[in-house]
Amino acid sequence: MFGLHYRLERKSIPFILAIVGVASIGGFVEIAPLFTIHQTVEDAPKMRVYTPLEVAGRNIYMREGCYACHSQMIRTLRDDVERYGHYSLAVESKYDHPMLWGSKRTGPDLARIGGKYSDQWHVIHLDNPRAVVRQSVMPRYDWLMRTELKTSDLGLHLKALRAVGVPYTDDMIANAPVDAYGQAAPDSPVSEGVVKRYGAATNVRAFDGRPNELTEMDALVAYLQILGQLTSPGADSVAQAKERP
Amino acid sequence: MIAQLTSSERHTALAILLLLALCGLTMAGVGRDDLFGVHGALVLVAAVGGIFAVGANFYAPEPSQHRLEHYYDDPSKIGIVLSLVWVVFGLFIGDWVAWLLVNPDLTFDAGWSSFGRLRPVHTTSVIFGFGGNALIATSFYVMQRTSRARLPDQLSPLFVLFGYNLFCVLAVTGYMLGITQSREYAEPEWYADIWLTIVWIAYLVLYLRTLARRKEPHIYVSNWYYLAFILVVAMLHIVNNLAVPVSFGHAKSYSLFSGVQDAMTEWWYGHNAVAFFLTSGFLGMMYYYLPKRAGRPVFSYRLSIISFWGITFFYIWVGSHHLHYTALPQWVQTLGMTFSLMLLVPSWASASNALLTLNGAWHKVRDDATLRFMMVAAVFYGLTTFEGSFMAIRPVNSLSHFTDWTIGHVHAGALGWVAMITFGSIYASVPWLWKVKQMYSAKLVEAHFWLALAGTVVYVFAMWNSGIVQGLMWRTYNESGTLAYSFVDSLVAMHPYYIARAVGGFLFLAGAVIGCWNVWMTTRWAARVQAPEWQSESAVAAAPALQPAE
Numbered sequence: 001m002f003g004l005h006y007r008l009e010r011k012s013i014p015f016i017l018a019i020v021g022v023a024s025i026g027g028f029v030e031i032a033p034l035f036t037i038h039q040t041v042e043d044a045p046k047m048r049v050y051t052p053l054e055v056a057g058r059n060i061y062m063r064e065g066c067y068a069c070h071s072q073m074i075r076t077l078r079d080d081v082e083r084y085g086h087y088s089l090a091v092e093s094k095y096d097h098p099m100l101w102g103s104k105r106t107g108p109d110l111a112r113i114g115g116k117y118s119d120q121w122h123v124i125h126l127d128n129p130r131a132v133v134r135q136s137v138m139p140r141y142d143w144l145m146r147t148e149l150k151t152s153d154l155g156l157h158l159k160a161l162r163a164v165g166v167p168y169t170d171d172m173i174a175n176a177p178v179d180a181y182g183q184a185a186p187d188s189p190v191s192e193g194v195v196k197r198y199g200a201a202t203n204v205r206a207f208d209g210r211p212n213e214l215t216e217m218d219a220l221v222a223y224l225q226i227l228g229q230l231t232s233p234g235a236d237s238v239a240q241a242k243e244r245p
Numbered sequence: 246m247i248a249q250l251t252s253s254e255r256h257t258a259l260a261i262l263l264l265l266a267l268c269g270l271t272m273a274g275v276g277r278d279d280l281f282g283v284h285g286a287l288v289l290v291a292a293v294g295g296i297f298a299v300g301a302n303f304y305a306p307e308p309s310q311h312r313l314e315h316y317y318d319d320p321s322k323i324g325i326v327l328s329l330v331w332v333v334f335g336l337f338i339g340d341w342v343a344w345l346l347v348n349p350d351l352t353f354d355a356g357w358s359s360f361g362r363l364r365p366v367h368t369t370s371v372i373f374g375f376g377g378n379a380l381i382a383t384s385f386y387v388m389q390r391t392s393r394a395r396l397p398d399q400l401s402p403l404f405v406l407f408g409y410n411l412f413c414v415l416a417v418t419g420y421m422l423g424i425t426q427s428r429e430y431a432e433p434e435w436y437a438d439i440w441l442t443i444v445w446i447a448y449l450v451l452y453l454r455t456l457a458r459r460k461e462p463h464i465y466v467s468n469w470y471y472l473a474f475i476l477v478v479a480m481l482h483i484v485n486n487l488a489v490p491v492s493f494g495h496a497k498s499y500s501l502f503s504g505v506q507d508a509m510t511e512w513w514y515g516h517n518a519v520a521f522f523l524t525s526g527f528l529g530m531m532y533y534y535l536p537k538r539a540g541r542p543v544f545s546y547r548l549s550i551i552s553f554w555g556i557t558f559f560y561i562w563v564g565s566h567h568l569h570y571t572a573l574p575q576w577v578q579t580l581g582m583t584f585s586l587m588l589l590v591p592s593w594a595s596a597s598n599a600l601l602t603l604n605g606a607w608h609k610v611r612d613d614a615t616l617r618f619m620m621v622a623a624v625f626y627g628l629t630t631f632e633g634s635f636m637a638i639r640p641v642n643s644l645s646h647f648t649d650w651t652i653g654h655v656h657a658g659a660l661g662w663v664a665m666i667t668f669g670s671i672y673a674s675v676p677w678l679w680k681v682k683q684m685y686s687a688k689l690v691e692a693h694f695w696l697a698l699a700g701t702v703v704y705v706f707a708m709w710n711s712g713i714v715q716g717l718m719w720r721t722y723n724e725s726g727t728l729a730y731s732f733v734d735s736l737v738a739m740h741p742y743y744i745a746r747a748v749g750g751f752l753f754l755a756g757a758v759i760g761c762w763n764v765w766m767t768t769r770w771a772a773r774v775q776a777p778e779w780q781s782e783s784a785v786a787a788a789p790a791l792q793p794a795e
Contacts, residue, residue: 005550009464012456016472019557023477023521026561026584027484027513030577034506040574041505059497062427065361065420075570077643079720082728090572093504098428101508103567105647106346108732129349135737137349139359153279156491160499163489 042091047231049095049166050223051198052154052176053183057223059157060216062100064141071102072111072227085112085228092231095166107138112228119207122221144217145208151177172197184218185211201229246319246403247302249312254400258299261404266292272436275494280422284415284436284496291411316389320402322678324382325671327410328375329761332664335370336754338363343747347740357421365420365432371659372430372522374413379667380526381406381448384471386674387533388452391468392459401451408444412437424496428511430518431485435498438486445482449475466549470529473557477521485514505572512564520560523658524626527666528556528595534670535619536602539609544601548594555591559584566637569646578639585637589630596627614687614694618669621698625661632657644720649739650712653705660701660753668697668760675764679771689763693756700753704746711742 008015034040050058061067074080076087088111093099102109117125121132126144129136154176162168172179175193182190186204188211194204207221250258269292272285344351345360352358385402389395396402416433419425425432433441452475456464488498502510536543543549565573565581600623603610610620632654636645645651672690676683684690718738721729 002547002550006463009469010462012453012464012472015464015469016453016476019469019473019476020480022554022558023473023480023561025558026563030562030565030580031506031509031513034509034574034577037574062425063362063423064356064359065364065425065427067427067429068361068364071647073571075643075646077570077720079722079728080570083719083732088572090505093508093572095503097503097507098426098500098511099504099507100427101568101571103429103647104651107736109647133733135733137346137736137743139345139349139352139361140354141359142354143356153491153495156495157497157499160489160491164499164501165503 040090041094042089044089044091044094044231047091047094048199048201049168049172050226050230051183051194051202052151052158052172052180053149053219053222054226055157055161056149056151056154056180056216057219057221058100060144060220061223066110067100067102069102069104069106069138070108070110071105072099072109073101074109074111080109084109092228095161095230097161097164097166107136110224110227114225114227114229119205119221119225120209122224123208123217126217126220141220144220145215147216149180149214149216149219151180151214154180169197180219181214183222184208184214187211246323247299248305249308249317249319250399252307254398255299255303258400258403259296259303262292262295262299266296268292276496277494279495279497280419280424281436281494281496283422284419284424287415287418288411291414295407313395315395316386317396317399317402318386318678319399320396320406321382321386321674323403324378324385324406325675325678325764327406328378328382328667329671329757329764331370331374331378331413332757333754333761335367335375336750336757338370339367340747340750340754342367343743343750346743347747356423362420362423365425366417368430369413369416369420369432371664372518373416374410376523376526376663376667377409377413378406379671380471380474380522380530381409383530383534383670383674384452384526386678387465387467387529388455388471391461391465391533392455393461394455394458397451397454397458401447405444405448405451408440408447412441412444415440419496426486426488426498426500428485428500428514430515431482431511434496435486435488435490436496438482442479442483445475445479449479465533466543466546466553467529467533469553470525470532473553474521474526474529477517477525477557477561481514481517481521485510505574508568508571509565509573509577512567513561514564516564516567517561519658520556520563523663524560525556527663530670531599531619531623531666534666534673535599535616535623538613538616538619538669538673539603539606541602541604541606544598544604548598552591552594552598555594556588559588559591563588563637566642567646569639569642582637582639585634589634592630592634593627596623596630599623599626614690615669615672615684618665618672618694618697621694622662622665622669625657625665625701629654629658629662644716645712648712648715648719649708649742650716653708653712656708657701657705660697660704664753664757665697665701668693668757671760671764675767679768680775681767681771685763685766685770689759693760693763696752696756696759700749700751700756703749703752705749707742707745707749711739711746714738714742 074084074088081087125132126141128140129138155173158168158173158176178190179194182188182194183204184207185191191204195202203225208215208217266289269285269289273282273289276282276285342360342363415437424434426434487501490498500507562584563581565577566585569578610616635641672684715735718730718735723729
């Protein structure tokens with residue numbers, strides 16, 4: 001064996017081919033089957049896609065590095081489940097390009113934060129976390145309320161997401177900027193289109209409390225309020241997994 | 246630097262820079278409604294700066310033919326200086342964000358300065374800015390000595406070095422502006438990733454061209470590790486960053502993968518960035534500088550073969566240990582855990598090979614802080630790899646994951662292993678590169694050593710404590726069977742440890758600043774003692790010729 005190596009280390013090209021070969025095996029065995037084995041991701045036929053406003057909110061969540069301190073992955077451990085809710089299913093991040101499972105909980109897990117607090121709580125908390133949780137070490141995000149949300153290119157965002165596999169329709173793409181506005185302006189005529197395209201369960205509210213202005217705060221709160229709400233893990237998907245022969 | 250290039254190399258340099266300026270201009274034009282345009286302008290400014298630098302020496306006389314008789318060390322010198330600049334910047338940001346967790350209001354009322362944006366600035370600056378530049382600088386040095394061959398040309402090493410730093414600048418400024426893929430340790434967006442791919446291919450080609458010119462029949466073990474670092478990082482980088490941009494005028498892109506497949510790809514990348522960037526590359530450094538400085542041959546050739554292939558094969562499997570108890574299928578988690586445990590064998594083989602090499606030279610370890618940096622690095626390498634394998638065991642991970650224990654583990658590796666071996670190698674190579682007998686001040690090297698060691702120990706102990714306390718509080722139940730502590734209770738309990746951590750980080754930063762000053766004084770001292778005779782024929786003859794390294 002060492003004799004073989006003695007010859008191998010005299011030739012640079014065979015040597016680098018050997019490195020590439022040896023280093024490829026593990027990744028190939030672990031990653032490739034995840035795309036082909038059907039059971040890897042559960043079925044959730046009723047799962048809906050993110051609205052344009054939620055996509056924008058998700059992008060703000062990434063931009064501000066929220067994932068550095070908050071996970072979105074409830075593990076199958078008793079204390080995780082009792083603290084944060086039903087353990088996370090693979091299907092729940094099916095439309096997450098990229099996933100935001102996170103690696104650190106400087107703050108609590110957010111996988112099921114949606115609906116747990118009111119919009120107003122989120123707005124106050126993001127404006128100054130210490131106004132509602134005195135001991136919090138979270139940064140203030142007060143400028144979100146002052147920053148107008150850029151919606152003009154949301155159609156392009158949805159189109160790119162469709163290219164990587166999220167089932168957005170042409171109708172959704174064409175109306176993306178209008179829907180973003182409509183979702184945060186419940187009394188406006190354009191809000192009906194959001195419900196029509198994304199379903200009756202969609203939150204249509206003035207998330208930041210000001211229906212006339214569309215701010216980054218609207219988008220981020222809309223996203224936080226949908227976390228864990230795209231499908232109900234307790235009901236259809238788990239039941240289906242059991243039915244499968 | 247430019248005067249050392251031949252006139253045809255100056256022409257090529259100018260052509261490359263003009264092309265880069267054109268790219269920058271195009272980016273600035275098509276991306277004017279997006280942050281993409283800001284980065285276009287940045288690329289343009291960098292290219293124009295380069296054009297001025299080349300232009301100023303464009304008609305300088307041709308470099309002497311004597312240069313071909315000596316190694317080409319300018320890129321190594323520049324690389325070392327750049328890595329020192331990055332380390333001070335990166336450690337400063339790191340310590341700042343550490344204090345932000347003590348008092349979250351120690352910042353400005355602006356997006357760029359919030360914790361979430363600065364944290365990747367810290368990680369990228371220290372891993373890629375400091376570590377990457379040190380790896381490139383030392384690899385140029387080592388590949389020439391161990392091959393007894395000069396670099397094949399003078400332009401491509403500069404292209405690799407400056408191209409790589411442009412990538413780092415795009416990355417770090419991007420986070421502050423709000424440009425990120427949010428993939429941990431792979432945050433830069435698609436265009437920066439494409440640029441890095443180009444630079445990286447140039448790096449590989451340069452390495453292979455130098456090896457092709459070698460006068461030693463065997464490729465020395467350091468080069469195996471540097472090659473594994475270059476090749477596997479390329480593979481990881483390309484696959485992990487596959488994405489569809491929103492448009493060619495947008496900085497934003499969407500990852501090709503989603504959910505569970507994306508998580509596995511990201512941690513396949515993430516853990517192997519640790520493996521092939523932070524381990525493989527620095528082992529290459531260790532296998533050259535430690536035996537050289539100790540004046541001892543490597544303890545065992547066979548042990549180095551076993552550990553090299555062991556690390557290359559086992560490491561790539563272990564990424565899934567970041568995803569225990571998640572929605573990732575259990576069989577992948579189990580594979581990750583199993584291979585993490587097996588990985589301990591080649592890791593400890595490397596660490597013991599390094600420490601046994603010091604047999605017969607322990608008196609030097611006692612007297613010479615530079616060698617002691619390297620010895621302590623090997624010890625921390627052994628400790629950290631043991632800890633890593635331990636934390637990959639599923640039940641242990643159920644406690645440690647998501648807590649500060651992970652942060653402590655990472656810093657035991659990053660400060661104790663990566664930074665220590667790098668500082669040791671820098672202190673060894675600065676006098677060799679600048680042609681002086683020793684560093685400006687051995688006492689300051691000693692001071693740096695103790696500050697670095699104290700900082701690392703304080704940091705790691707603080708995070709072990711906070712991590713384990715946090716993990717235990719999260720899973721403690723009352724007698725009535727309900728959770729005993731709220732999340733906020735655990736946060737409050739962290740406060741003293743966060744202060745200790747920030748103090749430890751400050752000590753480490755102080756050491757690095759002293760190191761920079763020492764290197765700066767050494768180069769000034771070198772310029773003073775050598776400038777007059779350096780131009781004379783005798784001095785050129787005395788300069789290091791193409792000699793074997795071992």
